[in-house]
Amino acid sequence: MGRITLDKVAKSFGEVNVIPPLDLTIEDGEFVVFVGPSGCGKSTLLRLIAGLEDVSGGQIRIDKVDATHTPPAKRGLAMVFQSYALYPHMSVRKNIAFPMKMANVPQAEQDKRIDYAAKVLNLSDYLDRRPGQLSGGQRQRVAIGRAIVREPAAFLFDEPLSNLDAALRVNMRLEISELHNNLKTTMIYVTHDQVEAMTMADKIVVLQAGVIEQVGSPLELYQTPRNLFVAGFIGSPKMNFFKGADAAGHDAATIGVRPEHLTVSTTEGLWKGTVGVAEHLGSDTFLYVHPETADTVEDTITVRVDGEMALRHGDTVWLTPQDGKTHRFDGAGLRIG
Amino acid sequence: MATQHSRAAARLMNAPAVFVLLVWMLIPLCMTIYFSFMDYRPLRGVADCCVGFENYERFVTSSSFLSSVGTTLLMVGGILAITVIGGVLLALLLDQPIWGQGIVRILVIAPFFVMPTVSALVWKNMFMNPVNGLFAYLWKFFGATPIDWLSELPLFSIIWIVSWQWLPFATLILLTAVQSLSSEQLEAAEMDGASALSRFYYIILPHLGRAITVVILIQTIFLLSIFAEIFVTTNGAFGTRTLTYLVYQRVLESQNIGLGSAGGILAVILANIVAIFLMRIVGKNLDN
Amino acid sequence: MARAVTTQRKIVATAAAWxxxxxxxxxxxxxxxxxxxxxxxxxxxxxxxxxxxxxLENYSVVQERSNYFRFLMNSVIIAVGSTVLGLLIAIPSAWSMAFVPGKRTKDVLMWMLSTKMLPAVGVLFPIVLIARFLDLYDTHILLIVVLMLMNLPIIIWMLYTYFKEIPVDILEAARMDGASLRSEIIYVLTPMALPGIASTMLLNIILAWNEAFWTLNLTTTKAAPLTAFIASYSSPEGLFYAKLSAASTMAIAPILIMGWFSQKQLVRGLTFGAVK
Incomplete structure (x- = not known):
């Protein structure tokens, strides 16, 4: 079981309020991702849940039990650190066994769980090596293995993939998702990468300056971002924002249109512009269009078009938002409708 | 980051070290301050309190004070100059690809492990002795008159001996620093058209700045209290009496505790002036 | 990437270095x-x-005439004793400052370093007086304590820099893994800190072995270590170079060998971790 409830949890370092009082419930078996720009307090929040930091106020409940002042070891949570935090002087086997040794798990049971973890994580051939002899991805797996064998109420991941190269990151992302499907244990995952958030999460918690901006499933966040921050943060490439007359036409202070929701024509449309850079990815093409008329927030409008579309630098294009795909925001940046 | 609990434990764990160092610093220092205001000469049975600043006045106005300060500065400055400049050059040399680098390193580092009394005596007798010393043979070999180093050039001789002991230290530290310079930086400078000399001046030397600072700081700490080298060579004669040695003589040889203590306090103050200056640099380095 | 160097240049550099x-x-x-x-x-x-x-005659003469082994034992007792005592006090101190740094940690560290800058001569007489008062003059215990205090700031600084290099993440991982403070220290911290502690120990034995202000001024005969043993050769009596050499060789040999083994760790030890 792993239902975690945060009740008015707050954290300040001296004078600085890192996290103002905040409520959040994480259901058992959920894969929750905390996402936000660096310094938004997402790691601090994770460490509060882990018990590695003292809360300044509020209550943390794990499975209905007040764990606010329980030491980390007693909370039944396992954590995977950004630096992996493997014990360099121990073999892989000993690293994985360490939490069980601390909990006085019988040797036979230890061996069983290590074998299981090693099989799941493809580590069987490396059990006698030291962490220093492993690649980044293997170390990552050992860190996860060390978490698995504890059979924790929840897994905590603190930006676990940020030290891996791009290709490996995609692989590990899949493996962690798969692991979650198999174990069905609660997982809390911190990242600054919204792609990781979108691809892995059951529920995304978007944080900015210690405040929860929105909680919801990836699609909810994509389709109905609650405010300008979430709208700009979720989705890649970023949403285009328009203000002034363009927005006023929709009874809003700002309107937003995602790059994939703009129709491109070489003959007619709402906004006329010139293609600046065209990035051809094969499957898609991203166009960065310099508008002539549109009242944009950024200098360019990003458009995502089919990969086969043969548009080049200097071409003149017309852009039109697709029906019903325009997001409207009021003067305070909150979503209208 | 820590929790309340570990903070309390930490304070407790740090307490013994703070306590003993505080005691070690304060009690003897207060005693010295107290003695410095007394006319205290145990051999003559004099122990009068208090004579105000008389000891300080006498100590400062005596001709030996100023000359001892001058000697101290010359000695420390000379040793620092030799070891730092020599250390930089030697470090650059040892950084080159050479055969037997490990062995050369060992040869160079060895004098640092020789205890001060040994190195002073070996140099004094076996090298600098005007009759049987190796230098005397060398001078005679070239037809020159052997020099009685320790009485003709006493200050230089001691600077020489102590530099020999500390050059390895400077070299080793600067070598470590040189080796940590990324070769890409040097290659970038080379691509930018910098000559070997300007690479040294604009890239290597600034990179070594921190290490040089550290070398100067640590050596100064140790060099300000050079004792054994003087003790077994000139015993403070022939203008080699540093402030440390002067105070030592006043306290233990002539047993004028009041006067010596006043000198001791002055030594502490002078050392602290240097220390503050140097600690500021180290403190700044700590932040990076 | 290091580049290939011409053999000629290598020969010149090698010759100069040698x-x-x-x-x-x-x-x-x-x-x-x-x-x-x-x-x-x-x-x-x-x-x-x-x-x-x-x-080998000189060696036996030196041993007979001035009882080298007694001085050697004194040196060993004083150097090892002061180092071990220093470590006992310094390990908790450095541990706490490295892993639970507070607002004042930096100030405390700098203050500790500053005590090292106090010229010994400024407190020479009080120490002699206290030693005589406690009837400890010319004893091992006195020198062990004094040399320990002399080197304590260095020991703490060295250990601090070594401990500082142990990632906090790993200690937190251990805590998450259910380790108590005790098992954290036994299973994680100690094995990772051991190399650092060992080189700290080695360096401080060297420093204590070669210390020649307090050992010369606080001993006469009973507790006098090798520094004093050699100093007794400072007044020449007839033909004595060979014997001086034998005595010197015996005084420096043990530490020279230790020093060669520890030269890798020496740098950061002596620079308080400022140069690595």
């Missing part, structure tokens, strides 16, 4: 050689290099 290295090492080599000569050969004109009658 000449300078041998020149720096020469006084030690000469001392060791002389210790195996007779007194007459020791001052022969011109000097004899290797072609002399090797003899």
């Amino acid at each position: 000449i300078i290295g041998l020149a720096i090492f020469f006084p030690i080599l000469w001392t060791v050689l002389t210790s195996f000569k007779t007194e007459a050969q020791a001052i022969a004109d011109p000097p004899v290099w290797f072609g002399f009658d090797w003899t």
